[in-house]
Amino acid sequence: MKRNIIYSFFIALACIGFVACDNDDNNQGMNLPEGSKPSTKFTLGNCEDEQNxxxxxxxxxxxxxxxxxxxxxxxxxxxxxxxxxxxxxxxxxxxxxxxxxxxxxxxxxxxxxxxxxxxxxxxxxxxxxxxxxxxxxxxxxxxxxxxxxxxxxxxxxxxxxxxxxxxxxxxxxxxxxxxxxxxxxxxxxxxYKQDAAIRQLCRSWKFNESEVWLYANNTCFAYGKQWMKYGRVLQEVTLSPEAKKWGFEEDDVLETDDCCKRIVFSPCGRYICFYADRSIEVGHWEWTDMKNGVLRLWEPVDLDDDDDDDDDDWADVTVRFDGKQMYLYHDFMDEENDIVFRALGVSTFSAGF
Known part of the structure; x- marks a missing residue:
């Protein structure tokens, strides 16, 4: 699995003297953007059963x-x-x-x-x-x-x-x-057919939009958004002056080819992502906390990993439903050389294809 480009940049930032801040609580003092965090309660949507x-x-x-x-x-x-x-x-x-x-x-x-x-x-x-x-x-x-x-x-x-x-x-x-x-x-x-949460999740979903915020030691240095218009993926990326100084570019944050235009969740623990560049990936999912709507996603097959780093083989996401829409939230953190990196994001999908 490809090592995260942004993570590698953070190692470089540490080498050129990025000043780290003391922080005992990564959430303390952070003014998180509206819409970046899921609601505290997990409720079901109201999607009808698919045709088959x-x-x-x-x-x-x-x-x-x-x-x-x-x-x-x-x-x-x-x-x-x-x-x-x-x-x-x-x-x-x-x-x-x-x-x-x-x-x-x-x-x-x-x-x-x-x-x-x-x-x-x-x-x-x-x-x-x-x-x-x-x-x-x-x-x-x-x-x-x-x-x-x-x-x-x-x-x-x-x-x-x-x-x-x-x-x-x-x-x-x-x-x-x-x-x-x-x-x-x-x-x-x-x-699986008796489980209401799985019946709502497991269907075909089409992409609407996504947002992502990138932080270094509680300071947001990049924002990106993707959305669909007339069948095409459009995007905008905003970089702080510091990010530009460090050599970040827009495609380090988002790329249109990487957009998952459709995702299918299988009730037997499989998901399939269909990307904008017409590539497809097959992965597995499981509930890690069904009561709170937390999923773990991973790819079962390791075809091209040429290093021994398994750090990025899985990810936990939080699911929220609203009628016939699904929101997938992520909140990932890592630390290297006293720099705390955090990425928050949300992707919105609508039922049906």
Whole structure:
């Protein structure tokens, strides 16, 4: 995962003599901007179920045919918005990120900013709209419900759940793009449906706007805002005179290509970010404090991390709902050479796509 550029600048600032301030309480005396902090109470939104909400399901392969043919996928998940995500066996063999919750979180200024040195670029098949993520680790596309338990996928395959059984394990007939039918046994994940908070979170969300404030020892030195207009990401960045003196530029704070224009949360612990430059990243999420709406986000696969620093492999964010809108707040702090760095931000999304 890419080390935060801004964090590296702070190390440089310490080297050129930035004067640190004594501060026993990082919040004491700080005049935090309006809108940068979530409300104290976590309440649910009022989003209707998505069109395919009753079809949402995750199937993990336990047995593939008679064992004589290569396994074509390790799991398949149907989302309530009518899309699917296939996880291939190669994804299971990719290097895994650690999930040690005790380490620091050095995160970029924008919580949903792309993290890889090489973006997980997609190849889009114009004929059917199916996208190949990161050279085949994942396949993303749309599905059509033919009838109960039978689904046609946009990559010219078919899934049929035998006898409509959706609890525990199930027998599934998978017909691949060559017309070969294979009987597989899968384990079913669907028990999330009874949880109201998960039903509100887990859907497709489209980006509205985001704001970020960067601080050094309680002094704000940069502000950035992004928003959508006619399908394009626009932004403005304000740097203090000191930030300019230190060599900060606008793209050290925000870049339009890094904007997550759509995010999908899966009820089975997955999220997918679709960025403005048409790259896609697949990650995992879990509640760390459901009562207060706190999520942990991380990427399960470590494809291009060429250092031993795992500080920035995860991030905790606070979720707030307001009707059909969702707000994701972050508040990250770090310290180097007596300089306390803090980044606050909020991203706003609307339900639906």
């Amino acid at each position: 909400a009753k079809d949402a399901i995750k199937m993990d392969v336990k047995t593939w045919g008679d064992g004589k043919t290569d396994k074509e996928f390790a799991s398949i998940e149907l989302f309530g918005d009518g899309h699917f995500l296939i996880t291939t066996p190669n994804a299971l063999n990719a290097p895994k990120r650690a999930t040690d919750g005790t380490r620091k979180a050095n995160r970029p200024a924008s919580i949903l900013k792309k993290s890889g040195k090489s973006p997980m670029l997609t190849r889009t098949n114009i004929d059917n709209g199916t996208e190949d993520i990161d050279n085949g680790l994942y396949i993303y596309g749309t599905y059509t419900r033919v009838k109960d338990g039978v689904y046609k996928l946009s990559n010219n395959t078919m899934i049929e759940i035998k006898d409509g059984v959706v609890k525990g394990t199930a027998t599934v007939t998978y017909t691949n793009r060559y017309g070969v039918s294979i009987t597989i046994i899968v384990s079913i994940d669907y028990n």
